[in-house]
Amino acid sequence: MKITEHFEKAKGDTLVSFEILPPLKGGSMKTIFDSLDPLMEFNPPFIDVTYHREEYIYNMRPSGYYEKTSIRKRPGTVGICASIMHRYGVDAIPHLICGGFSVEETENALIDLAFLGIDNVLALRGDARQFEDKFVPEVNGHKYASDLIKQIASMNKGAYLDANIENGANTDFCIGIAGYPEKHFEAPNLAQDIEYTKQKVAAGGDYIVTQMFFNNQNFFDYVKACKTAGIDVPIVPGLKPLTKKYQLNSIPRKFFVNMPEELVKEVEKAKGDQIKEVGIEWCIHQSQELKKAGVPCLHYYTMGDAETTKRIVSAL
Ligand code: FAD
Secondary structure: OOHHHHHHHHOOOOEEEEEEOOOOOOOOHHHHHHHHHHHHHHOOOEEEEOOOOOEEEEEEOOOOOEEEEEEOOOOOHHHHHHHHHHHHOOEEEEEEEOOOOEHHHHHHHHHHHHHOOOOEEEEEOOOOOOOOOOOOOOOOEOOOHHHHHHHHHHHHOOOOOOOOOOOOOOOOOEEEEEEOOOOOOOOOOHHHHHHHHHHHHHHOOOEEEEEEOOOHHHHHHHHHHHHHOOOOOOEEEEEOOOOOOOHHHHHHHHHOOOOOHHHHHHHHHOOOOHHHHHHHHHHHHHHHHHHHOOOOEEEEEOOOOHHHHHHHHHOO
């Protein structure tokens, strides 16, 4: 079922959904099931599975020279989606990125997804590789998420890259896109970033999932600014609880989001296990306020920590 249909079916009730990461290569599906089994009592209509592109690593050869190798540390997104759908009977959403894919490879990946009965994707650009200072598209690949969205939307109309294919079977993907309440770090300003997000919606984006944020006002202002700009698709807040002190710096560095002064003060005051309690309480408060405001869904970045996510959702 399409994610937008889940929202319609909920008739204004706030749903709860989760995002998980594939395990590091060498890991098993058991780790995924162990992190999802405790959360299934909340009836998530869908579960997102992130996609991790290849990274370069440098190994020193006996000669003293470094050898550059490309590896994917967390493969398995599509297989995990299929397993989740099979085990729990809920929709699984693979994240699909531009980075590392030519348009041909993207088309083939979408054909696999359609054949597996997966009819939702979250379409993203992806980030620069480690050791690269900016995102570099693949040769004959997409530069922006909006280009990827256009390709998916074309396949939804039965148009494939090969112009010789006449009346190709049309896919039927519901397309999620990313949004940034505190702007994407490369965008010159929030208004321009929202303008590009509007282009993603015009290209075929059906709903927006946001980057994490710790101050709900940023989300409320963002939703208002999107509406003013003419974006009328559902906007789903992405939430992540802070559980460790070092995240006060690592989260802003990695995700380009601000930590509210009050949260920072409380975490600085807390000791040991209290830090996690502060983060959980903060996320519960955020969730309750967002739910009261009538958001279509609360989307949790679980990072495989079922216990923490369960405590937050149980409190709602
Ligand atoms: P885009 O929408 O293409 O935007 C990228 C930048 O380009 C922005 O600054 C935008 O303002 C600008 N821009 C857009 N269009 C234009 C244009 N026409 N001209 C000029 N500038 C333009 N990454 C992964 O690798 N795997 C994942 O599974 C993953 N999941 C994610 C889930 C969510 C909910 C979110 C919010 C992010 C996720 N990411 C993931 C990270 C994402 O790939 C990065 O944030 C990436 O840097 C941007 O992706 P995007 O789809 O927002 O890109």
